[in-house]
Amino acid sequence: MTPILQLKGITKRFPGVLANDHIDLDLRKGEILALLGENGAGKTTLMNILYGLYQPDEGEIFIEGEKVTIDSPTDAIKTGIGMVHQHFMLIPVFTVTENVMLGEETIKYGDFLDRKKAAKRIMDISEKYNLQVAPNDYIRDLPVGVQQRVEIIKLLYRDAEILIFDEPTAVLTPQEADELFSIMRSLSDQGNSIIFITHKLREVLDIADRIMVIRRGAVVGETTPDQADKNSLAAMMVGRDVNLEVEKTDKEPGDLVFSVKNLVVADKFQNIVVDNASLDVHAGEIVGIAGVQGNGQTELVEAITGLRKSAEGEITLLNQDITKASPRQITELGSAHVPEDRQADGLVLPFPVAENLVLCTYYKEPFSKGVILQYKTILDHAEKLIEDFDIRTPSAMTPVSSLSGGNQQKVIIARELSRPIDFLVASQPTRGLDVGSIEYIHKRIVQKRDEGCAVLLVSPELDEIMELSDRIVVMYRGQIIADLPNKDVTKEQVGLMMAGVLPEEALAEGDQHAVEPAL
């Protein structure tokens, strides 16, 4: 049988980088092919070529045995290829119907939109594939899981038969991800073929029919879930053996370092985004905040670090009230912050590595004398940290913007952890990093905790929370709905709570799973 899609020798060069190196790929009708690789391995580039967003420098594409050229997304849509992008391509102020029909509008009387007819077609698709949506809802009011369904309907509305999912689970709860997998399964059962791009090992093993691993732009292996396990896949992805487990010893927490009481935070529209939150962090303890992105974690961290005003409540650090303190006052008390968006909030991208390493201390001795910066001291300091934290950079004066994501994050970690600190707020410290860097950063955080630092870790990655935390706090719709020792809960139970199931029910649910392991 001819594969429905065939890529032969696809090569794409960007200035200084070989993003895709003679990649061959076959996709059979009705199968789910997982494309596994680290960030920057070239998966997304390959799919963008297939979707007409990039042109390959070499190579050919065949659909059902026939050679095609795809110059634009329009061509891709015509040949039956559709893509669910990592960052949704939806317009928040448009309705579901408007988003779905955009570019392929149903019209009447010349150029007038026929919203009713389009909505009907959406309902038909929604019933056929069990994708529940309300056509007249505005996208901005919908949870991400539903937004993703809208993206899928967009493809089916255009009769796409080859569906590309680019990191689709990044924004979902574990339960939503399972739901997505069952949708993908039902799509493939009805004859659609799926390419599933990811760097998460568990997902690949759960859902794929076949797995292709890409490293540095080239295919390094092909396997099936039966023949592979997490460790072998990780080794293929990274090119060396990786220790996926975090080594951590039990430790009794010390004195209370940080506490938040009845904190209320509002966004600029006066919507409550953190609702009456209270939590404590003790010395030598990692408290992990689990929750799907957008449930108030960002705002909570901003309030704690002095970047956002809180409406009510009290924040205490080392017995001092910091509710109204400035970020610098909080930093000087001995607090460190690894922000969620490293490029926007953590670094000054055009500045060299050395200057980024003194962003919170530059104004003090020995980096400044009076108003004059002491460059020699700053450079010596930088050389030392580059060595200590294994930052891969050509020199201390290289702009931090030209470093890889992992090394940029190491610059932040080095800056924050090299100071004497009692409290660390780490918000998504490994977002978008490769397995190797994740391993390193986890080790550093645990080391800081062992030295007696109080750590508040925020992450939407449940695995990360489960592995690092001593205590787990679950945030849902701005509220802290659970605060439990790690050893008392399972991953499934936390996953349920992240979806808003109350702790009592979730714990009961988890027990049933223990008897009858369904997941």
Next chain:
Amino acid sequence: MSTSTQAIKHERIYEVSPTRKLVMGIIEIIIGAFIFIVFVRTVSGAAKTTFVMTPGGINIGQAGNWILPTQLTLIILAALALIIGAYQLIKGFGRATNALVGLCGLFLVFSFLTWQTADQSLNLAGMLTSAVLLAVPITLGAFSGLLSERAGVINIAIEGLMLMASMVGALIGSITQNAWIGLLGGIFASVLLAGIHAVLSIKYRINQVISGTVINIFAAGMTAFLSQKFLQTNQALNSPPLFPRIPIPGLAYIPVIGPIFFNTNIFVYIMFILLIIIQVALFATRWGLRLRSVGEHPKAADTLGIKVAPTRYMAVLLSGVVAGIGGSFFTLGSVGRFEEGITAGKGFIGLAAMIFGNWTPIGSLGAGFLFGFADAIGSKLSLLGSNIPAQFMGMTPYLITMIVLAGFIGKGQAPAADGEPYEKE
């Protein structure tokens, strides 16, 4: 087990923040007190205010005069403002807060007019007629900005486009002695400049504010030069025919409203027709959906096969057409000759009206009327022999613009990709 998750709840702590509630209440009290202290105490109890309700030179749809006892009217208005202010401070009006501050503002304006006109008469209908006319270039400027910005291109060149259109309109109108051809010439000139803005900001991705500023400076210099060199030296080149007043059969006979809206300049009718066309085209057609998608999320539009750059070009050129009409109004619909800087910042105020109107056609029109009214008060009162210096009166429209922009804006919904060049990867 429930697996459906929901986004963060959209529950507000309060509709109006406590500071805002307090400040708005105080403003209302101050307005009430001001009317009482400054106006009520400085008029005699017997004074009467006369408002003429038929604009001058109109012989259909006439209405009788309004004669009001000055002091009593002022006392009532002051008391109303004080009551509203007190209620606002004690309980608050919630959602209606802004509307009521607006109402108190209106009281202030009306009391001021009543006070100024004590023992005199003021042609209120005439003032409203000129308010509508003054609103024309502002509203058209707002529509022009709206078309461009909904597609994601900031167009602050509207002032320059209007200035150029007003000069070219006058010149071509004078040469051909035909107002329609003059209008077409004005539109053409404006579209040409809009085209330059489009190429600079879409193709070369120059900062759109800078590109717009450059065009404004160019238009100011160019029109000043041509005007001094030709239009002022040879008056034959600067005497275009004016569009006449056209009464609409039937409607023009309605008292008060008829003369203001239905027996007026063709540009007023064009403004209302454009309101309907833009509203329908933007929100009910495929064309509008695509145009808006390009202004909200060009990448999403691109992945769905919509051509971002051509859509934006079209929007900016249409913006030029509308600005051209607005500019031609000055020379062909109002003044009848070109003078340097004749647009006097109306293009910029148009942009303010667009923002105040939250990027919607109807909102732009409302804001256009508000600013036009402010303008009309300024010019009418300097004629009334007010003891307030004329220069201060001239500042009113701009002051109101500033107050409005600072006080009421902030929650506006600009198109998400407004001002962002789109680069195809």
